[in-house]
Amino acid sequence: MEKKKVTIPQVCHGHSRPVVDLFYSPITPDGFFLISASKDSHPMLRNGETGDWIGTFEGHKGAVWSSCLDNNALRAASASADFSAKLWDALTGDVLHSFEHKHIVRACAFSEDTKSLLTGGFEKILRVFDMNRLDAPPTEVDKSPGSIRTLTWLHSDQTILSSCTDIGGVRLWDVRSGKIVQTLETKSPVTSAEVSQDGRYITTADGSTVKFWDANHFGLVKSYDMPCNIESASLEPKSGEKFVAGGEDMWVRVFDFYTGEEIGK
Incomplete structure (x- = not known):
């Protein structure tokens, strides 16, 4: 009788509280990477193929609800319960900028060309920050029907996917009109959405x-x-x-x- 092949699990140790967000980088000349956000307030960077720990981003004072990497995996971003979103140097772990908000930030996403960073949270406002002018005021898209849980860009920098903490479904926003154009229906609130x-x-x-x-x-x-x-x-x-x-x-x-x-x- 043929023996059943046993798969040895890949174990990614490190977080001391629940993992709330995972993000794979695109494939780069150095491979691809995985960043994880956790309620322990410390996003972690890992090798995307092996799961091996590379580094931990230190600086948030509250739970980190979302984290992402740009196309080259050279910069990271994170959204936190400390009312801020942070931009990081993914090679050194240094904070490049802190984007202050008036309430908990639950989601962040780089645009496809990495020139913009999108954020959202308990304020129910979608904001777009210019990565070439970090101190410039953000562009505000529109008011969400609920507290924002997830955000990402779809295909181009003109369409946004968002979900809410207390309402089911994923909403597609047209950035030019600032309006919802379609909804993907789910029974429970969506805690994660990516393209x-x-x-x-x-x-x-x-x-x-x-x-x-x-x-x-x-x-x-x-x-x-x-x-x-x-x-x-x-x-x-x-x-x-x-x-x-x-x-x-x-x-x-x-x-x-x-x-x-x-x-x-």
Whole structure:
């Protein structure tokens, strides 16, 4: 009888409180990277292929709800309960700028050309900061129907995806008109939403479910039940054949994209 192959899990230690956001960088000349945000207030940078720890960003004084990397993985951004979003040098870990807000910041996202940083949170306002003029006032898009939980750009720098902490669904905003043009419906509030590096899929997490949507026609492609409530999910950029998900059990788990089977943690 043929022996069943045993998969050895990849274990990503480090956070002392629940992981609430995960983000893969695009593939760079040095490989690709994974940044994780946690309620322990310390975003962590890891090798995207092995999960090995590279560094920890020190400076926030509250839970970090969101973190991301620019296209070259040279800069990182984070959104925190300390009423700020921070821009970091991803090579040194130094804070390059702190964008002050009037309430908790729950989400941040670099634009495709990395010239802008989008933020949102309890103020229900989508703000766009100019990365070439860090001290300039941000552009405000419009008022969200609820407190903003997630933000990301879709295909170009003219469309924004957002979700709310207390309302289900993901909303598509047209930056030019400042209006919602479409909603992807979910039963539970969406805690994570991202666009895959190849632009094919939108990955969302709501409750204990991870979903994949067609990023061009917005139909539901796949839906997987997870072992616990999930705060964040991200599709691996190199092959697109696996995704990571992290939540209230403080593990970062690896799953097969095609079957939903857990292949590591």
